Amino acid sequence: MGYKDAYRDWLSWCDDAEKKELLLLKDEKEIEDRFYKDLEFGTAGLRGIMGAGSNRMNRYNVRKATKGFADYLQDTYGKRCQDGVIIAYDSRNNSADFAAEAAHVLCAAGIPVKFFTEPEPIPVLSFSVRHFRAAGGIVITASHNPKEYNGYKVYGPDGGQLVPRDANVLSRYVENISDLAHIPCTGSKELLTRLGQDTVDLFIEEIYKQSTLKGNAGNLKIVYTPIHGSGNIPVRKILKRGGFTDVHIVESQEKPDGNFPTVSAPNPENQDALQLGIKLAGEIGADIVIGTDPDSDRIGSAVLHNGKYLLISGSSMGALLVNYLLMMKGKELTGKSTIITTIVTGGIGRDIAGKYGVQVEETLTGFKYIGEKMSQYEKDGSHEFIFGYEESYGYLAGTHARDKDAVVTALLICEMADYFKKQGKTLIDVLAELSKEYGYCLDKLSSYTLAGKKGLAKIADIMAALRVKDVQEILPDIGEIRDYAKGIDGLPAENVLKFILKDHSWIAVRPSGTEPKIKVYCSLKGKDEEETSRRFLMYKEIWEREFDL
Known part of the structure; x- marks a missing residue:
């Protein structure tokens, strides 16, 4: 069926509101983009721009995904389905409505549902699946994407996102749902249980077990912004539980708001998202700024150093936390103690772990793979998960969840900053000390948005070209090429290319699994920031010119 036929088909059965939206469309390219394919249920679930259409995030696609999930659960787990499904959602527009749609479809299929009544972080959902021994979980979220997006993530009974092996099976169930107009969505109200702050408090007590200072916090002055997301209450609760009393909230970003009116995108990786927090910090003389994304699984930070607030990259914060946690654990570490990271995570965290005799395992990109490893360790006892x-x-410390957790990480970042503040150091000072000991490493990510049908084709063309070109003609200092599509290093096949340079620096390229983007990761070793930054800009100019990015 072509996009025009798909468009006319939707008009024949969709509700009046969707029909009105579709009839107002005049741009043929917009119609094509909405209907040239179905919104794909991939290894990350659903994610797309909200609106009417087969290639949009809407209640019909939520119902379709949930009916497929219900059928999958019943065929896979049988009576175990009666353990139910936990549903949570973030602060995005339509998230609560999409979550309710999912709950209704599950109840109509006879599957009990525990439903959070307010926006809650992803780690709360992951914890709750494990705590209530549920058969699975659903989170309505598009993470840190712009406001136009929403999404649908599925979790297994271990509290982790489904890995491709299971997600591919589920996707076939979803694809088998063809009659979107008549998916049953009326079930017994007795199957629905509401969850509130009592469950969040159980989560807070569980993650407090990861505290390194055990309530003995000093006078660290903190600015926190939830960036209009779900982290506001849980993060403030855990900081209070940790003994931090000088915590200031960015009021204009405090309340959940799916329009994210103060930022271009609610992504704590970007300085823009933390700018209001940095402004407040400057006014009150705060030591640190932390910010969480809408579903509170990611966290960014800026640290006061020599009168300026400096951002800390994801890999650098990972290295700082590895160093701090291993230092604080000391003699508790054993030969089984293990750090897990990914093939595109740079920095010196691996080297730090080696100093402490801690094992490091690598997974493909995506925290679902880290969660899978954790569940494997839990079953076979082969490793002890540390971080x-x-x-x-x-980031994740502790085994209470199987997904990244910005709430427990907020506590640990603040405890770490407080610990070193008592020694007269900032986290920037500590990074400098680590760089001196292990060597300087610059980690940079370049993302290129290539939207629509043509954009997806260009992303595929770039990945194909990199596999057939003599890349050494472009980057002559390449020593090794690693193509993860071949299923190397005992990992599942994944569309990632990694170019190892002769000095053991590397560049990796992969399409995003959740956005219409191609991503280029650089981890460059060198004498200092000036040298590595100059080298990075040289490489960036080369690939942007070569692929017209």
């Missing part, structure tokens, strides 16, 4: 992290500002 997991990825360059995209996602």
Whole structure:
């Protein structure tokens, strides 16, 4: 069916509101983009721009995904389905409505649902799946994407996102749902249980077990912004539980608001998202600024150093936390103690772990793979999980969840900053000391948005070209090429290319799994920031010219 036929088909059965939206469309390219394909249920679930159409995030696609999930659960787990599904959602527009749609479809299928009544962080959902021994979980979220987006993530009974092996099976169930107009969505109200702050408080007590200072916090002055997301209450609760009393909230970003009116995108990786926090910090003389994204699984930070607030990258914060946690654990570490990171996470965290005799395991990009490793360790006892992290500002300490957790990380970052403040150091000072000991490493991510049908084709063309070109003609200092599409290093096949340079620096390229982007990761070793930054800009100019980015 072509996009025009798909457009006419939707008009024949969709509700009046969607029909009105579609009939107002005059741009043929917009119609094509909405209908040239179905919104794909991939390994990250659903994610797309909200609106009417087969390639948009809307209640019909939520119902379709949930009916497929219900069928998958019943065929896979049988009676275990009666353990139910936990549903949570973030602060985005339509998130609560999409979550309610999912709950209704599950109840109509006879599957009990526990439903959070307010926006809650992803780690609360992951914890709750494990705590209530549920058969699975759903989170309505598009993470740090712009306001136009929303999404749908699925979690297994271990509290982790489904890995491709399971997600591919589920996607076939979803694809089998063809009649979107008649998906049952009326079930017994007795199957629906509401969850509130009592469950959040259980989560807070569980993550407090990761505290390194055990309430003995000093006088660290903190600015926190939830960036209009779900982290406001949980983060403030855990900081209070940790003994931090001098915490200041960015009022204009405090309340959940799916329009994210104060930022271009609610991404704590970007300085823009933390700018109001930095402004407030400057006014009150705060030591540190922390900010969480809408579903509170990622966290960014800026630290006061020599009169300026300096951002800390995801890989650098990961290295700082590895150093701090291993130092604080000391003699508790054993031969099984393990850090997990990803193939595109740079920095010196691996070297730090080696100093402490701690094992390091690498996974593909995505915290679902870290969660999978954790569940494997839990079953076979082969390793003891200490910490997991990825360059995209996602971290987890503790085994209470199987996804990244900005709430527990907020506590640990503040405890770490407080610990070193008592020694007269900032986290920037500590980074400098680590660089001196292990060598300087610059980590940079360049993302290029290539939207629509043509954009997706260009991303595919770039990845194909990199596999057939003599890349050494472009970057002559390449020593090794690693193509993860071949399923190397015991990892599942993934569309990632990694170019190892002769000095053991590296450049990796992959399409985003959740956005219409191609991403280029650089981890460059060198004498100092000036030298590595100059080298990075040289490489960046080369690939942007070569691929017209």
